Amino acid sequence: MYKNTKEKGITLVVLVITIILLLILAGLTISYITGGGLIDKTQVAMNEYENADKKQQDIIDEINEKNKEEIDLEPVYSEEGAEDNIAPAELFEYEIINDGAVASSYMQNLPTKTARILGIKPEYCNSSGYNFIKDETDYYLEDTNYEIIYNGEKIQDILVIPYKVEIDGEMYTITEADLSIISRSDKYEAAYGASYPKVMKIVYPNTIKKMNIRNLEDGVDSPSQPMDIILSKNLSNIPDYAFYACCLRNIEIPDTVTTIGKGAFDNWYERYQIKEIIIPKSVKYIGNSSFNNWNEDQTIYFECSEEESKNWAQNWKGSWCEANIVWNYNSDETTE
Secondary structure (H helix, E strand, C coil): CCCHHHHHHHHHHHHHHHHHHHHHHHHCCCCCCCCCHHHHHHHHHHHHHHHHHHHHHHHHHHHHHHHHHHHHHCCCCCCCCHHEEEECHHHHHEEECCCCCCCHHHHHCCCCCEEEEEECCCHCCCCEEECCECCCCCCEECCCCCCCCECEEEEECEEEECEEEEEEEEEEEEEEEECCCCCCCCCCCCCCCCCCCCCCCEEEECCCCCEECCCCCCCCCCCCCCCECCCCCCCCCCCCCCCCCCCCEECCCCCCCEEEECCCCCHHHHCCCCEEEEECCCCCCCCCCCCCCCCCCCCCEEEECCHHHHHHHCCCCCCCCCCCCCCCCCCHHHHC
16 A cells, blocks of 8 residues: 655654744743843832832821821820719719711811710719708708719819710710709709718810810808819810819810800909919900909919900909909910
């Protein structure tokens, strides 16, 4: 039989040519990879990716560190150790302000819903609450210089106001305080002059931005208890009669306060032990008789000029204010 040797020859030639071509292509590829810089380019790309990833992580770390520093700079309480002595939440009567988000960078790590404190519940004032005695003109208390008693123990050294509270299973940040200090809500009818607890210091959290109603008025015939007040560093106002006739020993007004209400620092009955007070430049208005009954041994330092006081109430000092008045006060220059 005839055998086709010619086809075998052609097939062998094609195979050899294919192998040669593959070798040429392999050589070219290797030459391009090594000589053309593909490996180097790949390494450069990998390095750039790693650098970009590291840079992104550095930015994230910087933001986190900045947030941490901001929180450290503005703690919940200005008084050292106050967070370890927060008064029991159930001492107070509360009212919800809103259930929405709070537009404040400071509140980022706190509940977004907000509430106000209406005051201490009467059942925690003295052993049996307080008693009303009615005269011809007003209601007042038999014992206005009351004690706060919780679980049989007196709260008398320091009263630290809570900065958050749980209401009906939801957490709320306390942003307002109606501290009478006894509650004046509809649930409890409190009396005039029912505001002075036997505590040596009251500390407000820095979450509080607004205070309402008269706060710490003492009873006329009750004994005086020297008291230090630590206000919120974010407070916007000092309300009317805030510290009227109480035995104020020490207070610092934050530079966020813009208004001081009428009679706010009226030293009625001359119970104040405080010798001086600094009014920051942020204060744009002061009401009538705010510093009534201050004597010649006391000094009021204003960071603003006397010219700026023309926008205040006409009788902002009060009819019986004999305190020394210092304008354009600069604490830094005084320190130096």
